[in-house]
Amino acid sequence: MAPAQPAGRADRELPWTSLPPALTPLLVPHLPEVAEELLDAVRLDVPVYARPLEGVFGDSIRRGVEVALTRFLQLPGTQQPALMGDDRRVYEGLGRGEVREGRPMDALFAAYRSGARTTLRSLSRVAMDAGFEASVLIGLAESVFAYIEELSAASAEGYALEQSERAGERDRLLDALADMLIRGHVVEDSVRSAAAAAGWPVPERVVVVTLDADRRVGLRSRLGDRALLTSRPGDVVAVIPEPASPTACREMERVLMGRGAVIGPGRPWYAAPDSLRLAVMTRDLLQRDEPAGNRPLWVSEHLVELVLNSERSVVEDLAAQRLAPLDELRPGQRERLGATLLCWLEHHGQRAAMAAELNIHEQTVGYRVNQLREVFGESLNDARTRFELELVLRAGFR
Structure with missing residues (x-):
């Protein structure tokens, strides 16, 4: 009762x-x-x-x-x-x-x-x-x-x-679809069936974003329904349709600001693993000391650094060959001439631009260039040698 x-x-x-x-x-x-x-x-x-x-x-x-x-x-x-x-x-x-x-x-x-x-x-x-x-x-x-x-x-x-x-079931389906794409599941019928079940239109091209695992909170709602999210040990991965305009790129930057995100290059959806691989490589190779509030890192803006750092030992061998003429110099002199050489290569020998960048007088620039010609000799006249010198100097070798 x-x-x-x-x-x-x-x-x-x-x-x-x-x-x-x-x-x-x-x-x-x-x-x-x-x-x-x-x-x-x-x-x-x-x-x-x-x-x-x-x-x-x-x-x-x-x-x-x-x-x-x-x-x-x-x-x-x-x-x-x-x-x-x-x-x-x-x-x-x-x-x-x-x-x-x-x-x-x-x-x-x-x-x-x-x-x-x-x-x-x-x-x-x-x-x-x-x-x-x-x-x-x-x-x-x-x-x-x-x-x-x-x-x-x-x-x-x-x-x-x-x-x-x-909503919970759709989130599960979206996570599973993201996992399929980043693992390289290239059976198109299977991917499209999974995408249809999750209500996700398959884009022609995607970018893959990696960020720290503790930065996932609120990310799905900020990225919107077109983004796929999945977690891996230590990081979160997002598969997102490639931004089609500068405005779309800026909007993606705004959403990912302060999350330590690295945005892989655009790829066809079936090549999403390649975009992820390059994003992870860029994250691991480039030291990031920026404050948390800074913009995300776009792989497409760091392709040269990626090339130079991806096979570091090979670049070390090349540096040892091309910079051998500097080995007999004192460390301070070697550092100064190395910086001058890179500046000379970048500015095609224009003394005014070199003086402004190095913050020295043009006469000093002329003196250092003469030293370089004495050290390297006729090799500075060879286009391939100049290219290889710039490559190893840009990689940070002196």
């Missing part, structure tokens, strides 16, 4: 407690005709339910009406809640069904209101014909609308649960 409640509160929350139990046997025989009137009214009042009540859709609507009316007529004179157990699950199921049908809750709520009006009109007519007083009719009206509120609440809960579960 339900615990006793103050009369005022019980009357306010459960208005059917004041209804005479004699209403139930009086109204039960009329349920079939009330149900048909209700269904006809809903089809007329709510256009989305105007279609024939067939299949799963028709079964669920008829079942909802049957359960609603049967349960309601069990309530007069009791303190029972509007819905219990299986009955409540019926209306949660109707809410879930609206999500599956792709509709907002407005239509179902409108159907409940229409059904309440029809039910009240039909039941009130029977009660009046039986001689019940106006106070009973008022209590009946209060009970019907309180009952409909409970049905609406149960359906709203089912709707929310279905949305939540679907």
